[in-house]
Amino acid sequence: MPATFGDRLQKARKRAGLSQRTLAAESGVSLSLIRKLEQGERHDTRLETARRLAAALHVPTTLLISAEATDADPADGDRAAPWAAVHAALDPDVADSRDLDEAPTVEGVRAGLDLAIAHYTSGNLAAIAAFLPGLIQDVNALAGLTDRGRPLRMEVMQITGRLMTQTRNYAAAEVAFGLAQAELPDELHAAALANNTTWLLLRRGRLKEAGRLAARWAETLEPKLSRATPEDLSAWGWLLLRTAATASRDSRPDDAAQALRLATAAAVTMPPPRPGKTLSRAGFIRRYTRLTVGMQRAEQAMVEERPEEVLRVARQVGAKKLPPTVGNRNRHLLDVAHAQVLVRQHADAMETLLLVERDAPEWLPHQRYAKEVLAQIIAKRRTLTGDMRRLADTMRLPL
Secondary structure, eight states, X not given: OOOOHHHHHHHHHHHHTOOHHHHHHHHOOOHHHHHHHHTTSOOOOOHHHHHHHHHHHTSOHHHHSOTTOOOSSOOOGGGTGGGHHHHHHHOTTSOOOOOOSSOOOHHHHHHHHHHHHHHHHHTOHHHHHHHHHHHHHHHHHHHHHOTTHHHHHHHHHHHHHHHHXXXXXXXXXXXXXXXXXXXXXXXXXXXXHHHHHHHHHHHTTOHHHHHHHHHHHHHHHOOOTTTOOHHHHHHHHHHHHHHHHHHHHTTOHHHHHHHHHHHHHHHHHSOOOOTTOOOOOGGXXXXXXXXXXXXXXXXXXXXXXXXXXXXXXXXXXXXXXXXXXXTTHHHHHHHHHHHHHHTTOHHHHHHHHHHHHXXXXXXXXXXXXXXXXXXXXXXXXXXXXXXXXXXXXXTTOOO
């Protein structure tokens, strides 16, 4: 019988010479939960809880979690329903049932792809859900008509995979990225796919796979900084940030810090954008700047439960003044709200969540992290404000 999380936890705790009570005190995880895990009453736990336990035991998080970990909070029920047509469009056994007189064109599919990226960037998920299935069917038909359709299919599958990852439709994301893999034209697009796949693995809780993939590609791409193009630096920088994110969650702070140092070098070397020139959108790699690195520094500090450092970095980033479409701005603000809760600035935390809701109302309900932060806010209240009650309903916070 394979070892359970509780088996591995008990073995690591005994090796560290800690009692269950001492481990609870040093990790901040309740004694009752540790006992339930070790006694087999609970078979798994959240990734953040595993990270806390691993940090207290001075072992990697991946030593505790199962290599066959189940997906973290996948979409189901009402959350999955809007994307059923996307799942069907990705299924090769489901025929295109539309009665169309005209064949798709390169220009038409490219325009649809541009619109999909625009909607994704702005967080307009309802709009993209409505037309993405047709776009997938059109690009599949176009790829069968002309070789010019194949690069477009790769790009459509990349954005589809990102969207499915964002909405926790993990199986569909894996299918989309697999289809993109078959059409990769060059190393830059392959790096973009590695970046996207690493994000998928992180969201699924598969730390070891994510870490290996990001580190391998970051090493492969490491450029000569004096000759690197903006595309080279952007691809390398994003993969370094994925490496740092994985290492921090795996209780390897030194590895995370090293990745962030290299990521900072990439950002410093990145030339300022020239008027009229846009960065190649290989695999939808967005522009990479020092602000991008700053947001990742804040995320690492939050993973390590250093809320004062999160807020210090956040002041430097100034994310509340940035447009909602900038990089990981909205995800960064969730770290800010969490840090504000931990330093007992509950009113400020609620204000931050309301700002994110205003700017990304369709994105926010898909964020389990936001739900956890809101739960911490309202747990400290005897009575809830109207905004708190409304947001709790919007995010389907359990009673």
